[in-house]
Amino acid sequence: MILDGRQTAAQIREEIAAEVSQLKQQGLRPPHLAVVIVGHNPASETYVANKEKACRQVGFDVTRIALEASVTEKELLDVVGRLNDDDSIDGFIVQLPLPEHISEEKVTRAIDYRKDVDGLHPYNVGLTALGQRSVVSATPKGIRELLARYRIPTEGKNVVIIGRSNIVGKPMAMLLMQKPYLQLPKMSASALGNATVTLCHSKTRDLKKICLGADIIIVAAGQPSLLTADMVSDGAVVIDVGINRVEDATQARGYRLVGDVDFSNVAPKCSYITPVPGGVGPMTIASLLQNTLQVYKDRLAVKS
Numbered sequence: 001m002i003l004d005g006r007q008t009a010a011q012i013r014e015e016i017a018a019e020v021s022q023l024k025q026q027g028l029r030p031p032h033l034a035v036v037i038v039g040h041n042p043a044s045e046t047y048v049a050n051k052e053k054a055c056r057q058v059g060f061d062v063t064r065i066a067l068e069a070s071v072t073e074k075e076l077l078d079v080v081g082r083l084n085d086d087d088s089i090d091g092f093i094v095q096l097p098l099p100e101h102i103s104e105e106k107v108t109r110a111i112d113y114r115k116d117v118d119g120l121h122p123y124n125v126g127l128t129a130l131g132q133r134s135v136v137s138a139t140p141k142g143i144r145e146l147l148a149r150y151r152i153p154t155e156g157k158n159v160v161i162i163g164r165s166n167i168v169g170k171p172m173a174m175l176l177m178q179k180p181y182l183q184l185p186k187m188s189a190s191a192l193g194n195a196t197v198t199l200c201h202s203k204t205r206d207l208k209k210i211c212l213g214a215d216i217i218i219v220a221a222g223q224p225s226l227l228t229a230d231m232v233s234d235g236a237v238v239i240d241v242g243i244n245r246v247e248d249a250t251q252a253r254g255y256r257l258v259g260d261v262d263f264s265n266v267a268p269k270c271s272y273i274t275p276v277p278g279g280v281g282p283m284t285i286a287s288l289l290q291n292t293l294q295v296y297k298d299r300l301a302v303k304s
């Protein structure tokens with residue numbers, strides 16, 4: 001069965017839009033997200049445009065701050081500082097990757113963790129690791145939400161994650177291994193988390209053997225067709241995070257997007273699988289909206 005991220009994300013957007021319209025009826029201003037983009041990376045421009053569109057669809061205000069690739073680190077840090085201080089902005093993201101002369105670590109640390117809707121600030125990452133309420137990194141949060149809404153329990157399951165990046169693999173592992181603390185929609189909290197997690201990477205030995213022991217496999221490696229049918233047990237759940245461009249002369253743009261899973265051969269073995277596109281990607285954007293609403297509400301609570 002396909003885990004339809006597009007449809008699930010649309011449902012989440014509807015829920016958020018309803019909440020925003022209630023807030024407006026109460027005379028409150030809508031949540032306001034700012035998006036900082038540096039340079040003209042085509043993939044980043046597409047991601048940012050999609051995020052802006054999603055914000056508008058749910059009634060958020062959104063402001064784009066576009067800076068040339070030649071911007072200095074100091075100038076970017078000044079922009080971050082201004083956004084931290086700007087009371088009309090609830091949350092903001094600095095779209096990654098940044099040009100090489102700018103330290104992503106410095107920029108991420110400079111963001112006020114209370115406005116860090118990407119959940120990448122060390123403070124939020126630390127809270128997530130401790131199993132405490134935090135702003136959770138958007139992609140793992142979206143995957144957890146997708147599992148919850150399809151009522152796929154993780155408790156006691158063997159979960160294999162391929163990829164140990166700070167934005168996907170590591171926070172995903174932290175979320176699924178936790179004793180649950182969150183009440184997620186449509187599934188009791190006790191059924192999420194509580195998994196036995198194995199985190200794999202490029203130095204892992206015998207990936208196939210490890211994957212064959214998995215109830216749930218989450219692939220976030222950026223390698224087309226890394227997960228093949230012989231690595232997947234019958235009935236496994238497969239979540240494909242990868243977004244890879246492969247040349248395709250039949251497409252007007254000259255490429256198509258594929259994930260990290262050999263979808264056509266793996267899908268028949270799975271109980272559930274996410275497609276690419278239309279799986280994890282839309283859920284990531286939905287999580288960004290949820291995070292923005294969360295920080296907005298936290299800010300209002302602080303003020304009242």
Ligand code: NDP
Pocket residue numbers: 139162163164165166167168169200201202203204207220221222223226241242243244280281282284
């Ligand atoms: P990174 O490049 O930061 O990390 C990739 C990870 O995969 C690394 O830990 C690497 O190991 C591991 N890896 C690479 N090749 C292999 C291999 N052959 N066997 C085992 N492990 C391997 O990637 P990201 O986490 O940022 O992104 C991963 C993919 O997900 C990309 O395609 C990206 O575009 C996509 N993505 C999609 C999102 C969405 O919303 N759908 C959001 C974010 C990312 P090592 O650490 O040893 O190098």
